[in-house]
Amino acid sequence: MHDLISIGELSRQTSLSQKALRIYDARGLLRPACTDERTGFRYYGREEIARSRRIALLRAIGMSLEQVGQVLDAPDGPSAAALVAQYWRHCEHSHHARVPLVAQLQEELMTGTQSTFALAHRTLPEQKVISIHGYADAAALPTFIPQACEELFDLLRKERLPLAGPPFVVFHSLVSEDAPGVVEVCAPTEGVVAPAGRIGVRLEPAHAEVYAAVRAADRSYPSVLGAHHAVAGWLQGHDRALSGPAREIDHPNSLDPTPDALISDVAYPHLCGRACNTLPTTAWPDPRWTDR
Structure with a gap:
């Protein structure tokens, strides 16, 4: 003692x-x-x-x-040091991802404007989609989404069915670092297809949506929250009621690592109204997909 x-x-x-x-x-x-x-x-x-x-x-x-x-509990010193290094790389990445949010917030506070994102409006027809639901937090999304996409694409290849539009991810509930939520990865298709395993089949309703294009540098969480904030804020400011959950829609060049490349859209379905006339209207389907 x-x-x-x-x-x-x-x-x-x-x-x-x-x-x-x-x-x-x-x-x-x-x-x-x-x-x-x-x-x-x-x-x-x-x-x-x-x-x-x-x-x-x-x-x-x-x-x-x-x-x-x-x-x-690491078995030796080098293993423990590697865990610390891995953790710190994640911290640096997370810090870097928040830089655009800080700039956006400062701009809004200084000028009173809501966003520097270019918003647009479009109307989508009804689509048949195959999809996979999952329960994930922000840290799990970079693993869950690609894995689900690959499963969906495997089924399309097996059934010899086309990918009839851009894949997209629907956020049915809040997803953050602290709160896992229900996420649905979808792939539009045509023709007859049956559910298989955890893959379901449904019709995505026709709807109007306001969206913002997202750069490769801003696609990951939490940077992408800036686009969500911009779109949701515009709809709220113009008294537009949502008609469905938020989604993120891939561009054909979604894997382009060039920081300024526009690789996806953050879109919010809404009930139509005249307020949308203040935004540019774009066509659907996107010619970048139909020209592939």
Whole structure:
């Protein structure tokens, strides 16, 4: 016991609160060297002191408790360092993705204008689509969407059916970093096709929509929120009621990595009204798809 220190002393040495140390104990991140059976007091040795300081550093760079645990449980130093490097690359990417949002917000606050996005309006006919529903948060979308698209394309190839328009993703509920939601990946087609496995078949209703084209640099979350904010804000400002959930629609060049390439649209279906006459009207189907 002479080489052990109390939880209060450990808190003073590491700047971790006693509450945090108890949470780390409960989560299995930092067990005390021993606990007095009579009083319940926790005591910590040199190994626990070193581990607590490492936890403090990992928390200081913003890691969640789950991520901290993964680093602490890594089999060796290089593996732990690789996890930290991976986490920090994600942080840098996320920070970079927020830069356009900061600029957009500053512009709106300074000028009172709602958006610098060029908005347009179009009317879409009824479409038959094959689709896959999933439940995903923002971090899972870059994996879920391509996988679902490939499954849909495989079915079209198997049935020798055409892709009759741009693939699109419908957001049936809120999707964010903290809130997973229902997402539907859709591929328009023609001809007879039956449901297969998790792939369903439905008719996408005819509708009018307001949309904004999105650059490759802004497609990922959270940058793409700027386009959603612009379209939704315009509709709200012009008293246009939504007739369906938001969606993101691929352009034929959707994989173009050129930062300024326009690769997708953020679109919101709405109930028609004269207010839409203030926006440019574009044709459907997009000639970029019909010319393929």
